[in-house]
Amino acid sequence: MKTPVEWGLVVGTAVLAAFLQAYWIRLVRRWEVRQVEKSYGLASHVERKSGTPTMGGVVFPLACFLALAASGGFSRVSIPGIWGLPLGAFAVGFADDWLKFSRRSSEGLKSMEKFALQVLIAVPWSAYVVLVDRVALLPGVSLPPLPAIGVLAFFTVGMINAVNVTDGLDGLAAGASAISFLGLALLPLVRAAEIGPAACIGLGLCAGFLWHNAYPAKIFMGDGGSHFLGGLLVSLCVAGGGLFLLIPFGFLFGVELVSVAIQILSIRKFGRKVFRMSPLHHHFELLGWPETHVVVRFWLFHAAGLLGAGFVLKKVLEIWR
Numbered sequence: 427m428k429t430p431v432e433w434g435l436v437v438g439t440a441v442l443a444a445f446l447q448a449y450w451i452r453l454v455r456r457w458e459v460r461q462v463e464k465s466y467g468l469a470s471h472v473e474r475k476s477g478t479p480t481m482g483g484v485v486f487p488l489a490c491f492l493a494l495a496a497s498g499g500f501s502r503v504s505i506p507g508i509w510g511l512p513l514g515a516f517a518v519g520f521a522d523d524w525l526k527f528s529r530r531s532s533e534g535l536k537s538m539e540k541f542a543l544q545v546l547i548a549v550p551w552s553a554y555v556v557l558v559d560r561v562a563l564l565p566g567v568s569l570p571p572l573p574a575i576g577v578l579a580f581f582t583v584g585m586i587n588a589v590n591v592t593d594g595l596d597g598l599a600a601g602a603s604a605i606s607f608l609g610l611a612l613l614p615l616v617r618a619a620e621i622g623p624a625a626c627i628g629l630g631l632c633a634g635f636l637w638h639n640a641y642p643a644k645i646f647m648g649d650g651g652s653h654f655l656g657g658l659l660v661s662l663c664v665a666g667g668g669l670f671l672l673i674p675f676g677f678l679f680g681v682e683l684v685s686v687a688i689q690i691l692s693i694r695k696f697g698r699k700v701f702r703m704s705p706l707h708h709h710f711e712l713l714g715w716p717e718t719h720v721v722v723r724f725w726l727f728h729a730a731g732l733l734g735a736g737f738v739l740k741k742v743l744e745i746w747r
Contacts, residue, residue: 431497432611435626436633439493443634446485451638451645454479461646462532478643481523483651486631487516493627506551507559507665508624512657514547515586519653534649544583552578555664563669581669582660588679589656591686591705596643597636598707598721602728603655604632606675607662609732615666628658641718673739677731678724682706 454460461480490509521543522534535543552575555561563574593599611625632655638644647655656679663671673680682705689704701709710720 432622432626435493435497435623436611436630438496439489439627439630440633440637442492443485443489443631444637445634446489447482447635447638447645450482450485451479454481454645459527462526462530475643475646478646480646481520481527481648481650482635482639482645483516483519483523483647483649483654485635486647486651486654487513489631489634490627493630494623497623506554507561508620508661509658510554511547511551511582511661512654514551515544515653515657516650518543518547519590519649519651523648523650541583544586545579548579548582548586549575551661552576552582559665561664561668563664578664578669581672582657584683585660585672585676585679586653586656588676588683589659590649590652592679592682592707593647593652594705595707595711595717595721596641597639598724599652599655600632600636600639600647601721601725602678603659604629604636605725605729605732606659607632609675609736610662610666613666615671617665621662621666624658625662628655628662641721670739670743674732674734674736677735678728681727681731685709 459479459481461475461478490512518540522540525534526532534540555578556563556571556574563569563578569577589599589603592602607625607628611622611629615621635647635651639647659676659679660672663669663675685701685706686704688700692698692700702712703709707720707724710723711717715723
């Protein structure tokens with residue numbers, strides 16, 4: 427954000443998203459679209475969070491579309507390259523949310539069904555990015571098209587799920603995403619004319635949602651929202667310089683996903699837990715940290731990880747070149 431116009435885009439999107447979300451909250455309360463906590467989750471969440479309106483992510487695509495239209499951003503962005511993935515990922519997450527709502531259950535799509543739909547979205551988008559946009563996944567490293575599509579699709583599905591598992595506490599995923607989008611908006615990345623406005627819109631979107639999602643949350647984003655943010659983060663990183671940017675900008679999300687993988691592997695192979703509960707934020711809740719402390723400290727951890735990983739990555743790339 428180097429100009430008043432970009433700052434205005436952030437503020438305008440935040441105000442727009444906050445007002446749209448307020449209207450949506452009234453609608454979902456009338457329609458009784460409420461969170462149903464998993465019975466095997468934290469007891470405190472089942473008691474306190476059940477009944478909170480959800481599916482707040484429905485507002486995300488609309489707010490982004492209106493912000494782009496108002497700012498004239500459609501003339502400066504690659505629609506399939508930047509917005510195709512978050513919109514496709516949102517559709518998958520929304521299908522899961524809709525099934526949960528229609529069944530009045532905490533279970534939506536089956537794991538393999540959701541994974542198959544994510545792959546169905548990720549592979550065509552990856553093929554477009556590699557074959558049409560000619561985006562390099564790593565600076566100075568050229569992969570044959572087929573392996574490049576596979577690698578990009580793999581990390582795309584991984585990051586979408588990483589943001590999804592991080593979305594377990596009030597404001598955690600939205601705040602961490604805001605930090606990532608802020609960094610993407612401030613840095614001089616490749617294709618800055620496209621990345622800048624989209625990152626500013628992402629930042630404003632998260633800020634507007636946080637107005638209602640900060641503790642105690644008035645609404646949750648649902649899988650549609652987390653899938654949208656994960657998809658947007660991937661598309662901005664890839665268009666902004668390459669897949670390697672996911673290391674710093676997706677730092678916290680990667681840690682959360684790895685904590686789930688470690689827990690599952692440890693239980694299946696050794697019959698014991700590494701963490702009291704995964705993802706990692708639940709482990710610290712069970713250690714006695716208040717939810718607000720976990721959220722703010724994880725935001726700080728993400729910001730520090732972003733800066734640290736970014737610095738190390740910069741040095742590695744300098745040596746590589």
